[in-house]
Amino acid sequence: MLALASLSGESDAEWARAGAAHADLAFLGGVAVDDASREAARQLVARGREEFLPEDPIAFVDRQLTALDDAPIRAGVNVRSATLDPIRAVAARCAAHDAVIEINAHCRQDELCAVGCGERLLRDTDRLADYVAAASETGATVSVKVRAEVAGVDLPATARRLDDAGADIVHVDAMDSEPRVADVAAVTDAAVLANNGVRDRATAWEYLAYGADGVSVGRPSDDPAVLQRVARAVDDWTRRDTGERGAFG
Numbered sequence: 492m493l494a495l496a497s498l499s500g501e502s503d504a505e506w507a508r509a510g511a512a513h514a515d516l517a518f519l520g521g522v523a524v525d526d527a528s529r530e531a532a533r534q535l536v537a538r539g540r541e542e543f544l545p546e547d548p549i550a551f552v553d554r555q556l557t558a559l560d561d562a563p564i565r566a567g568v569n570v571r572s573a574t575l576d577p578i579r580a581v582a583a584r585c586a587a588h589d590a591v592i593e594i595n596a597h598c599r600q601d602e603l604c605a606v607g608c609g610e611r612l613l614r615d616t617d618r619l620a621d622y623v624a625a626a627s628e629t630g631a632t633v634s635v636k637v638r639a640e641v642a643g644v645d646l647p648a649t650a651r652r653l654d655d656a657g658a659d660i661v662h663v664d665a666m667d668s669e670p671r672v673a674d675v676a677a678v679t680d681a682a683v684l685a686n687n688g689v690r691d692r693a694t695a696w697e698y699l700a701y702g703a704d705g706v707s708v709g710r711p712s713d714d715p716a717v718l719q720r721v722a723r724a725v726d727d728w729t730r731r732d733t734g735e736r737g738a739f740g
């Protein structure tokens with residue numbers, strides 16, 4: 492599986508369609524969906540970052556997913572929230588569109604962490620597990636985006652906890668610690684999507700050899716040459732894995 496990873500302010504339905512020739516899944520957003528995370532996003536914009544800040548974030552998600560209902564790529568939505576209710580609301584919209592809700596336990600900007608979302612959720616696994624369980628109860632496919640290299644966070648233990656709470660996908664930004672993907676894949680039944688620096692066959696295969704079920708591309712997700720290269724690498728890996736005759740058969 493090849494996914495496109497969220498780039499705030501950029502990853503909308505148009506971006507997803509542009510990558511549909513090569514990718515299977517596109518995570519729109521991140522979208523800040525409650526008052527506290529929206530205030531944090533406003534502060535990020537004030538210091539020059541791109542953010543989605545629609546008037547009504549839930550309606551925005553619904554419009555974006557509707558725009559992709561007939562697209563040849565599955566949609567996901569990466570959400571930031573300091574509170575549970577908007578997670579449930581977005582998950583219900585995702586379930587209705589057969590889209591994936593991705594809970595953002597990844598963004599590390601101070602403004603987001605200060606209000607208790609993004610990477611901060613990795614230190615509050617009870618609340619993160621509650622988000623996952625509530626989202627899962629709506630019938631939506633649930634992904635959680637996590638990050639390696641967060642001091643004091645035991646990522647495999649977190650992944651197990653998320654698995655128990657009902658997560659279907661653990662999306663791991665490995666940072667510069669690629670082998671952490673193997674540690675997570677070893678302990679979870681959820682699909683593992685590996686991220687960071689995936690640009691070509693070598694970088695994709697490294698993660699797949701660690702046991703990832705798929706990889707995602709963030710910064711060059713608008714570069715068809717990179718996406719084509721990575722998509723071919725993933726296809727070749729799958730054929731090789733299943734013993735089918737392909738380029739490496």
Ligand SMILES: Cc1cc2nc3c(=O)[nH]c(=O)nc-3n(C[C@H](O)[C@H](O)[C@H](O)COP(=O)(O)O)c2cc1C
Binds near residue numbers: 520598687689708
């Ligand atoms: C400008 C920018 C905005 C991003 N916004 C988000 C976001 O909103 N949510 C999220 O989970 N990750 C976000 N990310 C992280 C990317 O999805 C990805 O994890 C990271 O860039 C590493 O993957 P890459 O090496 O393929 O770019 C952002 C990254 C960048 C550079």
